[in-house]
Amino acid sequence: MKAFNIAEIALTKYLFFTGKGGVGKTSLACATAIGLADAGEKILLISTDPASNLQDVFSQTLNGEGSQIKEVPGLTVVNLDPEEAAAEYKESVVGPFRGKLPVSVIQNMEEQLSGSCTVEIAAFNEFSDFITDPVRHKEYDHIIFDTAPTGHALRMLQLPSAWSTFISESTHGASCLGQLSGLEQRKEIYKQAVQTLADAGETNLILVSRPEISPLLEAARSSSELQALGIKNQVLVINAILQDVDESDAVSKQLYDKQQQALKQIPDSLKNYPLFSVPMRSYNLSNISNIRRMLYEDVIVGLDSDYKLLSKELTADDLIDDLYQTRKRVVFVMGKGGVGKTTLATTIAMGLARRGAKVHLTTTDPANHINYAQAIGAGISVSRIDEAEVLEAYKNEVRAKVADTISASDMEYIEEDLRSPCTQEIAVFKAFAHIVDKAEQEIVVIDTAPTGHTLLLLDSTEAYHKEVQRTQGDSSEAVRNLLPRLRNPLETEVVIVTLPEATPVFEAERLLKDLRRAGIHNKWWVVNSCFSLIETRNPFLKEKAKHELKWIERVKQLSNHHTALIKWNNMN
Amino acid sequence: MKKIEIFDPALCCPTGLCGPNINPDLMRIAAAVETLKRKGVDVERHNLRDVPQLYVDNAVVNKFLQEKGADALPITLVDGKLEVASGYPTNIQLTEWTGVDLGSIPKTH
Numbered sequence: 001m002k003a004f005n006i007a008e009i010a011l012t013k014y015l016f017f018t019g020k021g022g023v024g025k026t027s028l029a030c031a032t033a034i035g036l037a038d039a040g041e042k043i044l045l046i047s048t049d050p051a052s053n054l055q056d057v058f059s060q061t062l063n064g065e066g067s068q069i070k071e072v073p074g075l076t077v078v079n080l081d082p083e084e085a086a087a088e089y090k091e092s093v094v095g096p097f098r099g100k101l102p103v104s105v106i107q108n109m110e111e112q113l114s115g116s117c118t119v120e121i122a123a124f125n126e127f128s129d130f131i132t133d134p135v136r137h138k139e140y141d142h143i144i145f146d147t148a149p150t151g152h153a154l155r156m157l158q159l160p161s162a163w164s165t166f167i168s169e170s171t172h173g174a175s176c177l178g179q180l181s182g183l184e185q186r187k188e189i190y191k192q193a194v195q196t197l198a199d200a201g202e203t204n205l206i207l208v209s210r211p212e213i214s215p216l217l218e219a220a221r222s223s224s225e226l227q228a229l230g231i232k233n234q235v236l237v238i239n240a241i242l243q244d245v246d247e248s249d250a251v252s253k254q255l256y257d258k259q260q261q262a263l264k265q266i267p268d269s270l271k272n273y274p275l276f277s278v279p280m281r282s283y284n285l286s287n288i289s290n291i292r293r294m295l296y297e298d299v300i301v302g303l304d305s306d307y308k309l310l311s312k313e314l315t316a317d318d319l320i321d322d323l324y325q326t327r328k329r330v331v332f333v334m335g336k337g338g339v340g341k342t343t344l345a346t347t348i349a350m351g352l353a354r355r356g357a358k359v360h361l362t363t364t365d366p367a368n369h370i371n372y373a374q375a376i377g378a379g380i381s382v383s384r385i386d387e388a389e390v391l392e393a394y395k396n397e398v399r400a401k402v403a404d405t406i407s408a409s410d411m412e413y414i415e416e417d418l419r420s421p422c423t424q425e426i427a428v429f430k431a432f433a434h435i436v437d438k439a440e441q442e443i444v445v446i447d448t449a450p451t452g453h454t455l456l457l458l459d460s461t462e463a464y465h466k467e468v469q470r471t472q473g474d475s476s477e478a479v480r481n482l483l484p485r486l487r488n489p490l491e492t493e494v495v496i497v498t499l500p501e502a503t504p505v506f507e508a509e510r511l512l513k514d515l516r517r518a519g520i521h522n523k524w525w526v527v528n529s530c531f532s533l534i535e536t537r538n539p540f541l542k543e544k545a546k547h548e549l550k551w552i553e554r555v556k557q558l559s560n561h562h563t564a565l566i567k568w569n570n571m572n
Numbered sequence: 573m574k575k576i577e578i579f580d581p582a583l584c585c586p587t588g589l590c591g592p593n594i595n596p597d598l599m600r601i602a603a604a605v606e607t608l609k610r611k612g613v614d615v616e617r618h619n620l621r622d623v624p625q626l627y628v629d630n631a632v633v634n635k636f637l638q639e640k641g642a643d644a645l646p647i648t649l650v651d652g653k654l655e656v657a658s659g660y661p662t663n664i665q666l667t668e669w670t671g672v673d674l675g676s677i678p679k680t681h
Contacts, residue, residue, distance in 0.1 A: 096624075097628065101624065101634075102637055102641045102642065104641040104642035105620065105645075107642070108581050108645075109620055112620075112621045
């Protein structure tokens with residue numbers, strides 16, 4: 001595999017780095033930006049990194065307007081926060097009506113503006129200014145983004161009748177689009193932004209992954225989604241590949257083998273694109289000089305004699321003891337994709353069963369045969385929610401209901417509504433509400449959880465449409481029964497899982513905030529895949545372990561020390 | 573001809589599809605309004621999320637909201653007069669007001 005070399009990728013005016021949280025998009029985008037600036041080009045780097053650690057990297061304050069980096073002549077950095085942009089947008093809509101409309105009406109508005117769609121749209125809104133600004137286009141040789149707009153946002157803007165029908169009639173508008181303020185005025189900007197993105201001469205998409213299965217699948221998914229929208233100029237970069245293997249060090253051998261195994265399973269759809277690799281670095285990518293080295297210099301070993309393995313930490317067993325002793329009935333395991341939710345849910349289910357509880361395990365992971373067999377062997381009843389299947393079933397239910405009453409052109413809008421992230425969440429929520437409802441004597445352990453936004457939406461709709469729902473089927477009754485149970489901390493625990501790294505911890509903090517907003521209680525956090533719990537001589541892994549400590553400490557603060565640590569394991 | 577105005581609560585979308593439930597009543601009203609529009613009826617739906625100012629400016633709606641809160645929505649005005657609250661008008665009511673037959677739209681009540 002070729003090493004990632006800035007000179008070898010198509011250096012279009014706009015470069016977008018995309019990939020799952022925590023794969024190193026921001027570091028790679030920074031390394032590319034610094035490398036090009038060092039070569040004498042004028043560069044604008046636009047970051048939406050949720051971890052927001054760019055201010056530390058560049059050791060200067062950043063803002064949404066752009067700051068010249070003192071240490072890197074030619075580089076200007078803009079730091080955007082889409083969540084903040086969404087919050088500001090929400091306040092700009094709702095604020096003027098406080099005091100003019102009753103509190104309950106204000107709350108109704110706020111919740112409809114709190115979903116992931118609002119954040120997506122707010123992010124696209126910010127992007128579009130940078131993609132279409134002729135002054136910046138002229139001023140900079142390259143404009144680099146450390147993220148890319150979602151397919152959902154782009155598709156809404158591409159719907160042929162999105163502009164005319166939505167603006168003039170605003171009846172069957174693509175719902176998420178309705179949130180854009182001043183849509184009419186910005187129409188041309190959005191159109192142009194979408195066109196630029198799809199222009200291979202102007203835009204190159206750099207898919208970033210790690211040598212692991214789940215980020216590779218995520219890269220394949222966003223690759224084909226954006227390809228379908230005309231963004232065909234793509235390259236794949238695999239970050240943090242362990243280069244040398246020390247055969248006598250068991251851990252580094254296992255990690256090496258695991259990575260090589262994952263690399264053999266790169267999805268076919270990604271194989272048509274140029275493929276590059278970036279080695280795992282032993283140094284932390286937290287300052288300009290280290291990021292400068294990222295793409296060029298190989299081993300720089302920071303030998304550290306002070307480093308000690310963590311010990312006497314809480315484990316999964318402590319967590320399970322607590323769940324058992326406090327007689328929890330429903331246990332959700334919540335976290336971003338790829339943090340090990342399904343494995344942890346299985347561990348919890350088996351631990352509870354060993355302590356004598358009757359347990360039902362529900363997983364949403366399609367490739368989970370090992371955990372399945374183990375759980376069934378331990379006498380646990382198991383069910384599986386196929387997310388694609390429940391979503392398709394929900395879509396078909398909708399299509400069947402509207403087929404007679406809605407014209408073909410309106411159907412197009414409805415299809416896009418059905419592709420919104422909210423729809424997916426709701427379809428899955430309905431499926432497990434049903435499972436929880438049926439379980440009477442068993443503790444139900446589920447490897448996913450609803451977001452606070454879904455719950456608040458359900459809650460307000462439940463209150464609001466009570467009359468209508470009484471006449472409906474049993475699945476909505478299951479939903480109605482589950483809501484109060486979720487809010488009862490005596491009955492329900494939501495365990496948040498994360499990894500000991502910056503982005504996953506920040507992402508998990510957001511999940512927590514969202515849960516709190518919905519009045520859902522959380523006590524336990526699990527930090528999975530810790531290298532800081534295992535003995536290794538490998539200097540790369542030792543360095544990695546050392547950097548974990550900061551994030552483990554942060555999780556302990558967030559969870560009031562209800563933090564269970566799980567060591568890195570080549571099975572998950 | 574009579575002017576019909578429906579003041580919705582803040583909706584994800586006019587069909588409620590990206591909401592938590594398939595709500596047949598929302599689908600029915602969405603389709604009924606479409607049909608009425610095509611027949612040239614002066615009918616409008618407002619989404620609180622997108623046009624909150626209308627909920628302040630319209631004295632009838634505002635007064636009712638101040639008294640009853642969000643539960644009063646949706647509110648239907650016919651020629652400015654409050655006819656239905658806390659729910660949508662039935663197809664029969666719509667036909668009475670407009671003279672347009674809505675027989676082709678499945679009734680859910």
